[in-house]
Amino acid sequence: MSPSGIPGLERVLFTEEQIEARIREVAAAISRDYEGKSIKLIGVLKGSVFFLTALARHIEVPLKIDFLGISSFSNRSGAPGLVRIAKDLDDSIEGEDVLLVEDIVDTGFTLRYLLQTLAGRAPNSLSVCTFLDRHSRRIVQTPVKYRCFEIPDRFVVGFGLDHNQLYRNLGYVAVMKPDRS
Numbered sequence: 001m002s003p004s005g006i007p008g009l010e011r012v013l014f015t016e017e018q019i020e021a022r023i024r025e026v027a028a029a030i031s032r033d034y035e036g037k038s039i040k041l042i043g044v045l046k047g048s049v050f051f052l053t054a055l056a057r058h059i060e061v062p063l064k065i066d067f068l069g070i071s072s073f074s075n076r077s078g079a080p081g082l083v084r085i086a087k088d089l090d091d092s093i094e095g096e097d098v099l100l101v102e103d104i105v106d107t108g109f110t111l112r113y114l115l116q117t118l119a120g121r122a123p124n125s126l127s128v129c130t131f132l133d134r135h136s137r138r139i140v141q142t143p144v145k146y147r148c149f150e151i152p153d154r155f156v157v158g159f160g161l162d163h164n165q166l167y168r169n170l171g172y173v174a175v176m177k178p179d180r181s
């Protein structure tokens with residue numbers, strides 16, 4: 001039986017309960033590390049939105065939120081490393097303690113581009129928190145300070161992650177069947 005009867009999905013990788021529990025742990029670590037400071041959470045549209053809001057609710061230091069949108073051609077079928085900003089941040093990050101929130105770090109090309117771009121805007125600090133990490137496919141080594149889950153080399157959807165813009169609203173993370181395209 002496919003998860004929730006969705007034929008394209010093979011199995012649930014992380015349940016809602018597992019996700020919630022792990023996000024609480026990561027939020028607690030962030031709250032400890034940034035004690036006495038305030039954080040600027042920067043979400044990368046659209047995938048990180050679900051994770052960012054869940055994470056933010058459990059962080060116990062003051063925080064602000066901003067978003068940027070990217071066009072990425074670094075997926076499995078496209079040429080790697082081609083990323084551009086399609087929607088920029090609303091506000092400056094100069095002097096702020098920035099935590100970049102990603103849905104998934106795969107090859108690392110997207111993250112490298114974002115870190116280079118944001119570092120040029122003189123934040124006080126710049127770290128990365130990703131929901132999922134598929135380290136086995138990393139091409140560009142990028143510093144990931146916080147990760148919720150390491151995942152196998154399979155395409156996953158749910159909790160913000162999409163396939164052709166679908167499945168973002170699933171509360172769990174599921175592995176897609178190999179014949180998805």
Ligand code: IMP
Nearest residue numbers: 074105106107108109110155156161162
């Ligand atoms: P990277 O530049 O290869 O690290 O690309 C990461 C981006 O590819 C993510 O932000 C996602 O948009 C997309 N991506 C990579 N793997 C998956 C997946 O398994 N499901 C959904 N999107 C993915």
Ligand code: MG
Nearest residue numbers: 044047103104
């Ligand atoms: Mg993304």
